[in-house]
Amino acid sequence: MGKKRLLKLASLCLAIAATACGGTSGQPNGNVATGSQKLAQIQNQGQIVCGVSGELPGFSFVDATGRYAGLDVDICRAIAAAIFDDPDAVEFRNLNAKERFTAVKSGEVDILSRNTTWTLSRDTGAVGLEFAPVVFYDGQGIMVRQNSGITTLAGLKDKAICTQTGTTNEQNIADRMASLGINYQVVVFEDINVAYATYLQGRCQAVTSDRSQLVSRRSRFPNPEQHLILEETISKEPLAPAVGPGDPNWSDVVNWIIYTTIYAEELGITSENVEEMVNSSNPEITRFLGTEGNLGQELGLTNDFALRVIRHVGNYGEIYNRNLGPETPLNLERGLNRLSTQGGLMYSPPFR
Secondary structure (H helix, E strand, C coil), X not given: CCHHHHHHHHHHHHHHHHHHHHCCCCCCCXXXXXXXXXXXXXXXXXXXXXXXXXXECCCEEECCCCCEECHHHHHHHHHHHHHHCCCCCEEEEECCCCCHHHHHHCXXXXXXXXXXXXXXXXXXXXXXXXXXXXXXXXCEEEEEEHHXXXXXXXXXXXXXXXXXXXXXXXXXXXXXXXXXXXXXXXXXXXXXXXXXXXXHCCCCCXXXXXXXXXXXXXXXXXXXXXXXXXXXXXXXXXXXXXXXXXXXHHHHHHHHHHHHHHHHHHHCCCCCCHHHHCCCCCHHHHHHHCCCCCHHHHHCCCCCHHHHHHHHCCCHHHHHHHHHCCCCCCCCCCHHHCEHHHCCCECCCCCC
16 A cells, blocks of 8 residues: 555544534533543533532532532532533532542542642642642631730640641641741641540640631630730642643643633623623633634534523632622631732633
C-alpha cells in the first residue's frame, strides 16, 4: 500500500474516532465535546457525588429540615444544576480531614467541596489534586475563653492548643509559635468534634482552625459569648474545591461553573432577574446565558448551563449571603470574598 494511501486511511480512522467520541448518543445533557470521561460517567449515573464535611454550619451541615446546606454544598448544587438542570441531583458524603484526599483520588467522590486549603503539596506530589477556583478566602485563627485573660499569642506560652490532624492548622501554629519563640503544647485529634469537645472540657486552653470554622463551631457552643477569637490571623487559607487528577476537561467544567457564580454577580444577574436577563440586548449577557454562541458546548454542557446555575442556585453573592451573610447566625463579613470591583479578591475570567 502506498504512503499517501496509508496517510489517508490514518486520517479517516482519526476522523471516525473523533466523531464517535463527540457524538450525542446516550448523553442526557448534550455533547461531551471535551471527551471528559468523568463528565460522561456523572451524566450516566444521573447525579454528582460530592464529598463534604457535613459538620460545619455555613459551609456544609444538615439543617433542621434534614437537608444539606452551606456554601460548599451550594457549589455542588451549582454543578448539578449545570449538568442536569437539577440542583438536587447530588449525593453528599461526609468525609473527615484524613480520608478526604483518598476519597477524591480513588473516585469515591466526583468532587471534594470541603473547606480545603489549596497548597503546593496538595496540588502536586503524593496528593496531586486539581484545585478549582477559590470559593472562600480565609485565614487561621485561635479561640480562647473570654475569661482566660489571653488576648495575644504570647498569652499562650506553655498552654495546650487543640487542633485536628491532617490539616494545615497543625503546621501553621507550629511555624508561628517557633518564629515567636513561644513554647506551647499541641494536642491533635483525628476527629474535629473531639478536638472541640476537649477544648470545651478545659483540657486545652485554646483551639485553632480556620477563622470561619471557629465562628461556625462557636455558634453551636452552649454559651458562644463566653469564647473569644483572637484578632491575629496566622496564615492564608484559600479554600477551594478539588477534583482528582487525569481529567483536565472535568477540571475545566468545574472551574467554569464556579466562575459562573462570580461572573453573574459581576454582571448583576441574580436568581430573581435571570429570566428577564435572557432577553437582554447586551452581547456579553446573551453569550454568558447561552442564548448566543456555544460556550457550553465547548465544555461538554448545554449552552444555557450558566442560566441553569443562576436560576437554581444564584450568583456568588446570593450563595454567600444565604449561608454566611448578615442574616445568618454566623454574620461573617465578606472581606476578601467581595468582588474585585468592591475591594475583594473574587474575579472571573471573561466568558468569551
